[in-house]
Amino acid sequence: MSSTHVTGSPRPARWGLAAKLFTILALLGAIAVLVTGVLGYFRARDALEKAVFDQLMAARQTKSRQVETYFRTIQADLRLLSTSKMVVDATREFRIAVDQLDRASASPELRQKVSDWYADNFLPRITRVFGREPAVADYMPVGAAPYYLQYHYIVANPHPKERRKLLDDAGDGSDYSRLHAVYHPVIRAAAATVGFFDLMVADVKSGRLIYTVEKEVDFTTSLQIGPYRNSSVAEVVARCALSPDRSAICLEDFAPYAPSNGAPIAFMGAPVIDQGVVIGVLIAQLSNEEIDNVVTGGRRWRQEGFGNTGEAYLVGPDYLVRSGPRTFYEDREKYFAELKSVGTSDEEIATIQRYGTPVLHQRIDTRATQAALGGVEGTGEIIGYRGVPTLASWGPLAIPGVTWALVAKIDSAEAFAPIAQLRQNLLVVGGLALLVVVATAAWLSRAMLGPLRELTAGVMRFAAGDYGTSVPVRTRDEIGQLCSAFNSMVKDLHEKNIVIENKNRENEALLLNVLPAPIANRLRGGEEGIADGFAEVTVAFADIVGFTALTSEMPPHEVVTFLNGLFTRFDAAAQDLGIEKIKTVGDAYMAVCGLPVPVPNHAERMVRMAIRMIHITREHAMEHKIPMKIRVGVNSGPVVAGVIGKSKYIYDLWGDTVNLASRMESGGIADSVQVTRAVYEQLKDQFVFEPRGAIEVRGKGKVEAWLLRL
Incomplete structure (x- = not known):
């Protein structure tokens, strides 16, 4: 190959390769650090949130069972006393x-x-x-x-x-x-x-x-x-x-x-x-x-794993509490201040102070209590009755006679406090990692610049048409491997071109196996929608009698081997007689003579093909020791032929001639060839036929048929 001389020089880049490489490496490192930190943060947050929800759900279910057990116990005691x-x-x-x-x-x-x-x-x-x-x-x-x-x-x-x-x-x-x-x-x-x-x-x-x-x-x-x-x-x-x-x-x-x-x-x-x-x-x-003692755990919230802000409380169908909130017992002044901050009326606060209890006087109407009183269990982050984000688990109680809901919650700020510390640690570690990435990127950009320049020059020569160019391989790292691969690429081009040409020939042969040569040539020439009408051809259908019963006990691979051997012999006979095989469907074989290139004696050729198919089948059956026979139906007349499909081409025939040939086969006699009048009239002087008379043909009524004497 000859190289082509390229005139002119490329415009100088605004950014040098070293600067670009440094920027890319630093950016990728920063993105990696950022993504790792963000993913770690959110995964840790999700894991912690799941753990908190699981703990809240377990606490709620335990409290629910305790309250329900309490009522079942006193019901049993009262029933016994009564x-x-x-x-x-x-x-x-x-x-x-x-x-x-x-x-x-x-x-x-x-x-x-x-x-x-x-x-x-x-x-x-x-x-x-x-x-x-x-x-x-x-x-x-x-x-x-x-x-x-x-x-x-x-x-x-x-x-x-x-x-x-x-x-x-x-x-x-x-x-x-x-x-x-x-x-x-x-x-x-x-x-x-x-x-x-x-x-x-x-x-x-x-x-x-x-x-x-x-x-x-x-x-x-x-x-x-x-x-x-x-x-x-x-x-x-x-x-x-x-x-x-x-x-x-x-x-x-x-x-x-x-x-x-x-x-x-x-x-x-x-x-x-x-x-x-x-x-x-x-x-x-x-x-x-x-009840309050059961729900609050004897007011030992920390010992029960509720931390500083967690608690469980009961709510009735009127959304009024049936157990006292935690803050009411721990810090009465803070409790009333929080009630006031969330808009609780002075009258409600005064009522709680007079009665000395929030039970039946404090209203808690949140998404959690609404769902639980509606009979739905669940967990989620809600705005609690104190007006702050809260992680909660809620659900109804199964106590006949009352409609109560139990909610276990903890403030989101306390639940996610470890995440805040993790976020701070990630920022420190991420900053240090980013500094390391920047320093490494600067060193790599300088170390890689020399080999990359030589490789760039070689690529430019190759792009200009110098397929004999090569670049020196100075290192054994990825850049050295890239240079070596570039050199090998030029050497392999010729070999791959040869391989491509061989593949093209194989593909062409494969296409000729699927389609007749004239049709394949027209398809390669870009012709689309190939469809032709032929005034006179002869079509044959052959089918093995009782094939399903014969092969029912045979393994699948033996069935395929048996059919392949038989149809391969049919294909050889068709090629010898100048007949086009159209397709096989199961144990059926379809062929035509007289297209795509017309021949004058198409009926004679097809009848001889039918005779050979009978003899081939007998020989194949004897070789495999199987009592097998075949029916063949032949008809002559006009057909339409064309190519259908896009991903898988198929050359097929249509028309009454095809349908009647198929009926001649299906209505025929085992180990015989049945033909129509059109075939009989053409060949009655060349072959001996026996009339069958008019036979019933689906879609045609009575049709005359003849059997070829073998």
Whole structure:
């Protein structure tokens, strides 16, 4: 090859190769450091976030199980007590004793003493809690029995309020006091054992609380016409009175309860059944202190893994809390300041301060509580009730009778505090790494500049047409390998050109195997949409009879080998007779004579081809020891031929001539050649045919056919 002389010199570059290489290396190093740092940061953040969410979910599920177990336990305890003989007997006997007292009249002096006690003791407490002074008449009991019993067990009780329950016998000589002295110590001990704040018995007929352990101002009042007729305990009694089922449990959610100084109280009731009739309701008064103790873990948040800001809390269907938030117990001043900062009204803050608890007074309406109260469990980052980003896990509780949700959370700032430290460390390490990268890039740019200049000059000579050029190989590194590869490239060009030419010849031969030579030449010449009509050709179809059954027991590779051997013999016969093989489909073979180059004796050639196919099949069957026969159908007439496909070419035929030739094969006889009248008329003087008469051909009706005598 001769080189071509290139005139002129290239314009000088504004940036030298050393500067570009330095810039690229420094930029790549900086990007690598940045990407590594960013990916490390976000992966660490994601891993930490997942760990926090997993911990929150585990804590929430544990708290949920504890609360649900607590309620299942007290339900079982209450159900057991309500079905005990002691409670049934006590209910029946207390009912009679209270009815006796109710039929008697309470003296005016006794009524006045009870009223004075309410005015001096109960009313001031209610006023402090509610923030207003209600009318004392709104809380006075109705009937003689409540006045009598409240006087002896509350007003005249020698024990202070917190210890009233220690009085077993009021000493008034009444039947009620006699019964109270018998049953009260046992029931009081049972209530203390199972952890009930109070245990009460209601008469379903009169609606009176005929017995209580704590002897609060609801003692012996009527839940039908008394001051607490609209309370939760009245609802529990009304529901349980209608359920003569010993396993029934009625639960009412926490609500402020005046007899307990407005404290949040929940009530759980179980029917007391005597001879199949509900005669009373055993009621457990539940203080939220037990629930709060379970949810807050005894207010040991750090020991339970909640850190400095984590906690769990309960929310009811009204979005009011059923357990106190952590800050309320740890820093009361900060708690109220945070409430004010998130827009809580002064009235709500004052209410929490009066009642001394946020339970049933603080509203938490966040995405977490909304989802959990809707029955959906989940985790995510939300804006918490304190107005700060929070990682939370939420879900509903499975407690029949109430709709509660439990949320476990921790402030995002605390959860991601290790990430902030990691970010600072990554900045320091990244800066040092960047300095190393810049220094390395400067050294590499200088060290690589010399060999690259020589390689650049060699490439320019090669681009100018000097295919005999070469460059010196001075190093064994990648640049040296590149120079060596450049030298080898020039040497290999000639060899590869030879290989390409050989491949082209192979491809041309392959194309000739797929298409007839004239068609292949037209296709190589760029002709598209090749389609030709031929006035007279002969088409043959051949098919092996019962091929599927014959080969059903043969392995797949033997089936393919068997067919290939047979069809290869057919191809040789076709080439010898100047016949074009069109295609094979399964065990069927299709051929045509008279195209793409017309021949005058196409029918004769095709019949001779059919005869050879019969003999070849017999020989092949004998060689393989298989009882195999073939049917051949031949027809002459006009056809349309053309090339279809793009990625895989195929030369195919269309027309009635083709269809009828196929019908001659499918309607033929094994080991014979069946032809149409068109073939018979052309060859009746050259071959011996036997008429079959008119045979039924699908789509054609009756068609005459002849069998070639072999």
